[in-house]
Every structure is written in structure tokens, then in C-alpha cells.
Amino acid sequence: DGGITQSPKYLFRKEGQNVTLSCEQNLNHDAMYWYRQDPGQGLRLIYYSQIVNDFQKGDIAEGYSVSREKKESFPLTVTSAQKNPTAFYLCASRSTTITYGYTFGSGTRLTVV
Amino acid sequence: SQQGEEDPQALSIQEGENATMNCSYKTSINNLQWYRQNSGRGLVHLILIRSNEREKHSGRLRVTLDTSKKSSSLLITASRAADTASYFCATDASTSNTGKLIFGQGTTLQVKP
Numbered sequence: 001d002g003g004i005t006q007s008p009k010y011l012f013r014k015e016g017q018n019v020t021l022s023c024e025q026n027l028n029h030d031a032m033y034w035y036r037q038d039p040g041q042g043l044r045l046i047y048y049s050q051i052v053n054d055f056q057k058g059d060i061a062e063g064y065s066v067s068r069e070k071k072e073s074f075p076l077t078v079t080s081a082q083k084n085p086t087a088f089y090l091c092a093s094r095s096t097t098i099t100y101g102y103t104f105g106s107g108t109r110l111t112v113v
Numbered sequence: 114s115q116q117g118e119e120d121p122q123a124l125s126i127q128e129g130e131n132a133t134m135n136c137s138y139k140t141s142i143n144n145l146q147w148y149r150q151n152s153g154r155g156l157v158h159l160i161l162i163r164s165n166e167r168e169k170h171s172g173r174l175r176v177t178l179d180t181s182k183k184s185s186s187l188l189i190t191a192s193r194a195a196d197t198a199s200y201f202c203a204t205d206a207s208t209s210n211t212g213k214l215i216f217g218q219g220t221t222l223q224v225k226p
Contacts, residue, residue: 006155031212042117042201042216043156050211058213090155094212101146101158102214109153 003027006091006105012113013078013085021076021108023091029103030096032074036060037088037107046089049074050096078110086112117202117217125223132189134220136202137182143205145178146214147187150199159187159200194226 004025013019023032031050035043045058049068063082068074074093078085088109092102120135136145144163148156162169162178162185169176175188189196199221203214 004155033213035216040218042218043203043214045213045215048211048213056211088153092156096210096212099144099161099163101148101161102156102212103158104148104155106155107153 004091004093004103004105006089006108008108009106011108011110013110014113016080018077018079019110021078021089021091021110023074023076023105024072025074025093025103025105026072027093027095027103028071029093030071031094032068033092033094033102034058034064034066034074034076035090035092037090043090046076085110117204117215119200119202119217119220121220122218123221123223125225126192128192128194128224128226130192132192132196132222132224134187134200134202134222136185136187136217138185138202138204138206138215139183140204140206142180143207145176145185146203146205147174147176147185148201148203148216150201150219152198156201189222192222192224194224196222197224198222 007022033048034046047066049055065077091105146161147159150156199219201219203216207213
């Protein structure tokens, strides 16, 4: 079945530590996105990529980094510079050739311990 | 930046009743989309309505768009307990086909059996 896989489902980060969230899709989508969701709130865009080896900052990119070395993969690194990383992280993808909505992964819940 | 504002923030109805959620936005859009999120899960795309469309149906869902008022509504008819979830509107106001979506803060719907 085609879809997006995010891993791990739960992640715990110690102060000063970098952690990487995985996002893999087999939908052959060109565009991929990372959003952050805080409790009871909507989604805010962190980074997005429309093509391999290219990505753009979203509204809240500070303290995060990404790479897009393969079409299928768009990992997000939460660095120690992100002062409030506890949140639910959602990865999404979409086709750039047809107008349709995003396909989302099931999310990674990151907690600082 | 949060473009969409949803109303009401929370809605509780009995099974079989209709549920209406509203979304307002601020800028010109390419399309507007509605998503559902079950607790702790990723978002699921429900319906997309383009800026030149006024109404769209999908099963028990009916979406309207009024670009003059910059507002949209989602109607779920004959609601079921399984419709209990959070519902988000998202606007695509992007240029250059980036497909970036700006999400509202969502409406939490509870359908009582």
C-alpha cells in the first residue's frame, strides 16, 4: 500500500541533544512538508521541499534542519537550538502534477526529558 | 501565521444530527481544504474546493466556499459516533505552486451515540 511512514512514533530528547525524525513515502510525490502541532492548536509549517536537493524554510524553521537527498525521504533534525521542541510532528507529501490534498504520516510525538 | 479561523472551537451533537463548522481566512486563495484528525493521529484529507467553485459534495460531506466573504463551511450530515474528531480547514494561498497550506486551529467535534 502506498503511504507515508514516520518513525519513531514516540521520541524522547535530552537537553542539548539533536534528534532526527524519519519520514519516508512511496507515493512518488515530489513535494514533502514538515509541520509542528502543539496541543489544541493547528499546524505550523517548519520546512518544505518541492524537489530533490532543494528545500525551503517555513514559518518556524529556527532550531530545525532538513535534507532531501532522495525523493522518498525527508528527515527532520530537531537541534539543541530549538528551545521548546516538545510537540507532535507531522510529515506530509503531495503530487505537484495534480491538484489534490496532502497525504499525512501518523506523526512523531517528541518529548524533552 | 495562522490564516484560518474556525468556529466553533468545539461542537457536541447527538448521533444522527448534522454538524456545521465554519472557517474564515484573510487572503486570496488557490483552494481551500478540509482535514480530519483523530486523537493522536495524522490528518486525513477530506475534500478540496477550488477558488472558482462554490459548493462540493463527497458522501455525507458538503463544503461551501464564499470568496467574497473569505469563508467556508463544512457540513457533515447524519453524523455518526465515528465522526468524532478534530476538523481543520487549510488554505493554499501559495504562489509558484509550492502548495504550502496554512491551517486553522480546528473544531473539535464530539458525536454522542
